[in-house]
Amino acid sequence: MPKINIRQQNPEHYAQVKSQQDKLRSECSTQIRVARLCPYCNHKITTIYKGNHGYATEKCSNCGEEVIFPPISFRMTAHK
Numbered sequence: 001m002p003k004i005n006i007r008q009q010n011p012e013h014y015a016q017v018k019s020q021q022d023k024l025r026s027e028c029s030t031q032i033r034v035a036r037l038c039p040y041c042n043h044k045i046t047t048i049y050k051g052n053h054g055y056a057t058e059k060c061s062n063c064g065e066e067v068i069f070p071p072i073s074f075r076m077t078a079h080k
Contacts, residue, residue, distance in 0.1 A: 034074065040065045050075045 007014050032050045036058070037043065043062035052073045059066050 032074070034072070036069055038063060038065065038067055040067070048072070 028049050033047050035044045036046045036048060036056075038045050038060040041060065041063040043060055045058050045060055045067065046056075052071075054071050056069045057066060058069065
């Protein structure tokens with residue numbers, strides 16, 4: 001359950017951000033993506049899309065452990 005209801009608290013801001021997020025979601029839907037899994041419990045922590053990603057620290061919502069992920073870079077290759 002969310003701690004705040006941003007739709008009711010600030011509907012103008014919500015509408016602006018929602019529009020931007022919908023645009024990004026449609027751009028990313030056709031891209032290659034990789035799931036980052038917790039090394040402790042194998043739970044999916046996050047999903048990243050093609051490109052360059054630096055070090056990241058994330059807390060697993062399943063086991064509660066803080067995990068540091070190394071940099072990753074991946075892209076689609078052109079088939080000839």
